[in-house]
Every structure is written in structure tokens, then in C-alpha cells.
Amino acid sequence: MQLREEMNSKKQKRRKILNSLGRLITSHELGLVILEQIAQDEAREQEEIAAKKAKEVVAQHTLEDLILNKATRKFDGAVKSMKKPALQALAYALDLTRDGNREVLTMSILQRFEEQPALKGGCEIQGTI
DSSP: OHHHHHHHHHHHHHHHHHHHHOOOOOHHHHHHHHHHHHHHHHHHHHHHHHHHHHHHHHHHHHHHHHHHTTTTOOOOSOGGGOOHHHHHHHHHHTTOOOOSOHHHHHHHHHHHHHHOGGGGGOTTTTTOO
């Protein structure tokens, strides 16, 4: 008798769990849900790959622009008021790394000018201090 009551209580718990999780679906419906999730994951992965490729293309064009204009670009204004792309271009012109945030780039450029004061008078970077 006690065993029967225990079994009934377990069945009731299972039923409650099934009812609380949602409706029952067939194996065919489950298969469709899984295939849909797989398709969504693949689409998201393809979007991420495309975004990475686009970012790489932009970075490559930026680098090519820096290389082509290294000796001819003039930098006007104070280093501390330059925006990050201009700081990166100036850092590249001074053979410094282009990585880091605005503050890091500014500090490395100013440090290079302190180390080599002759750079301040260079025609392509004149007026940047």
C-alpha cells in the first residue's frame, strides 16, 4: 500500500513537471525545432564571419592609405586635440605602434617628440605640438 502511494506521488510530480515545462511535442516537431535552431546558429555564424571579413578589409584599406601617404601627409593641430584615426596615422608616420586608446597614442607620440626633438620641425609633422 505504501509503495503504491509512493508511486502515485512520483507520477503526480512527473505530471506537474511536464505541465510546468510546456506542451508535449512529437519527435517530428522536436526534430523541426532542432533543425531551426541549427539553421539560426549557422546564419549567426555566417554573419559574424562576414562582419570580421568586412572589418579586416577596412583595416587593410586604412593600412594601405597610411603606407601610401606616409611621407606626404601633413598633420595640423595639437597632438592632444587629435582624434584617434589622426593619432594612429601620426604614430605610423613616426614608426610607432598604432595600437592602444587615444591616451596611449598621445603619450607615445609626445614621448617620441621628447626623445627626438628634430622630429618636431619635420615638414610632414610641423605644427603638431
